[in-house]
Amino acid sequence: NAGVMQNPRHLVRRRGQEARLRCSPMKGHSHVYWYRQLPEEGLKFMVYLQKENIIDESGMPKERFSAEFPKEGPSILRIQQVVRGDSAAYFCASSLTGTDSPLHFGNGTRLTVT
Amino acid sequence: GIQVEQSPPDLILQEGANSTLRCNFSDSVNNLQWFHQNPWGQLINLFYIPSGTKQNGRLSATTVATERYSLLYISSSQTTDSGVYFCARGISGGSNYKLTFGKGTLLTVNP
Numbered sequence: 001n002a003g004v005m006q007n008p009r010h011l012v013r014r015r016g017q018e019a020r021l022r023c024s025p026m027k028g029h030s031h032v033y034w035y036r037q038l039p040e041e042g043l044k045f046m047v048y049l050q051k052e053n054i055i056d057e058s059g060m061p062k063e064r065f066s067a068e069f070p071k072e073g074p075s076i077l078r079i080q081q082v083v084r085g086d087s088a089a090y091f092c093a094s095s096l097t098g099t100d101s102p103l104h105f106g107n108g109t110r111l112t113v114t
Numbered sequence: 115g116i117q118v119e120q121s122p123p124d125l126i127l128q129e130g131a132n133s134t135l136r137c138n139f140s141d142s143v144n145n146l147q148w149f150h151q152n153p154w155g156q157l158i159n160l161f162y163i164p165s166g167t168k169q170n171g172r173l174s175a176t177t178v179a180t181e182r183y184s185l186l187y188i189s190s191s192q193t194t195d196s197g198v199y200f201c202a203r204g205i206s207g208g209s210n211y212k213l214t215f216g217k218g219t220l221l222t223v224n225p
Contacts, residue, residue, distance in 0.1 A: 031211070042215040043157075043200070056212065091157060099145060099210040102162035103202075108155055 002027050005074075006092050006106035013082045013113050021077040021109045025094030032075045033103065034067060037089040048098075049075060055098075082113045117141075120201050120216035127191050127223050135186040135219045137201030145204025146177050147213065148186050152197040160186070160199075191223045 005024040013019050025032050034046040045059040049069035057067065064082075069075040079086055093105045117140035127133055139146070148160040161168050161175040163184065168175055172191075177184040188195055198218040204210035 033211070035213075042217050043202075043213075045212045045214075048211055056209065059212075089155060095211075099204065100164075102147060102159045103213065104159055105149075105157035108157070110155075 004092055004094050004104055004106035006109055008109060009107065010110045011112070013111065015083060015113060016081050019079040019082050019086070019111055021079075021090050021092075021111070023075040023077070023092030023094075023106060025075070025092075026104055029094035029096055029104075031095045031098050032069050033093045033095075034075075034077050035091045035093065035105075037091060037108075039088075043091065046077075050098075079111075082111075084113045087111055087113045118201055118203055118214050118216035120199075120219050122219060123217065124220045125222070127221065129191060129193060129223055129225050131191050131223075132187070132189045133191060133221070135188070135199050135201075135221075137184040137186070137203075137216060139182050139184075139201075139203050141182070143177075143179055143182070143203045145210045145213070146179075146184055147202050148175055148184070149200040149202065150195075150197050151200065151218070152194075157200075188221075191221075193223045193225055196221055196223045 032049045035043045047067045048056040064080045066078045089108045091108045093103045095101045119138045121136045144164045146164045150158045163175045163177045165179045172189045174187045200218045202213040202215045
């Protein structure tokens with residue numbers, strides 16, 4: 001499968017636990033983005049990464065959220081001490097270049113915090 | 115702030131009908147994309163179209179950047195076209211990669 005791969009598809013966490021969401025970009029893509037879709041809201045930009053670099057994290061909450069895209073392996077979005085308000089669909093996307101090519105999304109991870 | 119307004123918010127069609135979805139944006143754009151989110155939540159890129167016209171099968175899109183709007187045409191609609199259609203634009207300047215999404219058009223195609 002040459003598309004953007006995200007796992008897990010569904011994730012249930014209790015309040016206070018950690019959530020780790022994984023994303024492998026399309027083959028040949030080195031630009032990775034994370035977006036969040038909350039119920040009744042549109043998709044919101046969270047963070048833009050390239051290999052080993054965070055380019056723009058202006059959409060990330062200041063606390064509890066972090067992202068990385070290591071030299072080897074998938075990009076990881078990490079949410080510490082989850083709260084009910086973190087329940088949402090988290091989408092990863094990748095593109096060939098940063099600004100002038102289409103964005104391709106994975107199937108998303110639906111996080112439910114109980 | 116950056117505005118992306120889509121219309122109509124909801125649209126119900128009979129199979130076989132044609133439709134036009136509109137996206138207005140408040141500033142100049144050089145990154146404009148259309149997406150389809152199907153009922154299972156998957157987001158599919160339909161077009162990267164900062165200007166001009168593109169066609170892909172029954173779908174086509176036109177962006178008139180100078181007048182700050184983009185149109186998505188769906189011809190001979192099918193039930194599988196149902197879902198939410200999002201328009202998204204990049205922020206002008208150095209953060210063009212950062213897409214701002216409209217609220218979407220919810221399309222329902224009935225058999």
